[in-house]
Amino acid sequence: MAIREILTVPDPRLKLVSKPVDTVDDDLRALMDDMVETMYAADGIGLAAIQVGVDKRVIVMDLSDERNDPRFYVNPVITPLTEDLKPYQEGCLSVPDVFDSVERPKKVKLEYLDYDGEKREEIAEDLFAVCIQHEMDHLEGVVFIDYLSRLKRDRAVKKVQKLVKQRGAPTEAAE
Ligand code: NI
Secondary structure: OOOOOOOOOOOHHHHOOOEOOOOOOHHHHHHHHHHHHHHHHOOOOEEEHHHHOOOEOEEEEOOOOOOOOOEEEEEEEEEEOOOOEEEEEEOOOOOOOOOEEEEEEOEEEEEEEOOOOOEEEEEEEHHHHHHHHHHHHHHOOOOHHHHOOHHHHHHHHHHHHHHHHHHOOHHHHOO
């Protein structure tokens, strides 16, 4: 396993629409293992593959307090089960140190392939619903600040660029 670099806004790769996975094989599991390690190292609760530069429809998540319950979602599909929207203060590893309120349906049905490629279905509510919808957006090239006003979005991007510069700009150095 390895910790991968997390892309931050305004990296254009974060705008890509991720591609469906054909087969859940050992290569994909190696990617998922790296994603979990990367998510834990960054103290995040969810991560989409495109955030480490891989445009595949893969999400990892861990909502447990103990950080020992990694979940894997391959080719996930969600269907809202209610029109009730709930606001939640969201953050994102690709937009470090920025938090703002986003409204999303509070209950969704989730269908996906798991770590072993088995088909699964779950109902997601509360934080799980927020997180899976936030990560699903990444697969469509959408970041949560895209829901904010232009002013707030521009401000967020500037803040992140400044922060990345202070950290030593690993993103730019790698290109
Ligand atoms: Ni995110």
